[in-house]
Amino acid sequence: MNWVTKTFTELHTQELYDIIQARVNVFVVEQDCPYEELDGKDQEAIHxxxxxxxxxxxxxxxxxPSAEREHASIGRVLVKKEYRGTSSGRELMTKAISVLEGYQQKTIQIQAQYYLDRFYRSFGFSPIxxxxxxxxxxxxxxxxxxxxTSHA
Structure with a gap:
């Protein structure tokens, strides 16, 4: 998989459309969960x-981290249906953690769907x-x- 990180202002119109379409398809349609997907936070995110x-x-x-958020965080984690079961989710989380660690972030928080508890624990996350x-x-x-890491 080819990985790209962009700020909101770096996103092209088609990229933003693809992101919104994927998030709505997964979180609203697949999970049958009507909620306000466009929450006003995309502008401050790293995508x-x-x-x-x-x-x-x-x-x-x-x-x-920001005034509203004590720790770095990862959210809206998704893999399109046709790519699930191919380790794409594991690759996505590994890359997300790596990107945040590149910003010297040692503590990362997630708001996880509980059925994925074991998946996130495998990356070192613990329930709080x-x-x-x-x-x-x-x-x-x-x-x-x-x-x-100790340098002994």
Whole structure:
């Protein structure tokens, strides 16, 4: 998969359309979850796009810490249906973590759908909340703290 990171202002119109279409198809249509997909946060995000050829196959939205957010975070994690089961999700998360670590971020938070708990734990995320209902889907907040490497 070919990976690209862009800020909102770097996105071309077609890229933005492809992102919105993929997010609506996965989070609203597939999960039968009507919610406000366009939340006003895309403008401050780093957009991670994974392409298979010229087609957007995987996507995540990354944030650095800010006044509203104590930790870096990863959200809107998706792999299009036709690319699932091909390790694209694992590749996406590995790349997302790597991008944030490139910004010297050692602590990353996610708001995970609970059924993916084991998947996210495999990347070093640990639950920091009880399971809660969000848009009729069980979620759990998780945190990943990069381990310090010793230079002995």
């Amino acid at each position: 991670l796009l994974g392409y298979q050829g010229t087609e957007l196959a995987a996507y995540a939205r990354l944030f650095l 909340s009880d399971v809660y209902l969000l848009d009729d889907i069980d979620h759990v907040d998780m945190l990943r703290v990069q381990k310090e």
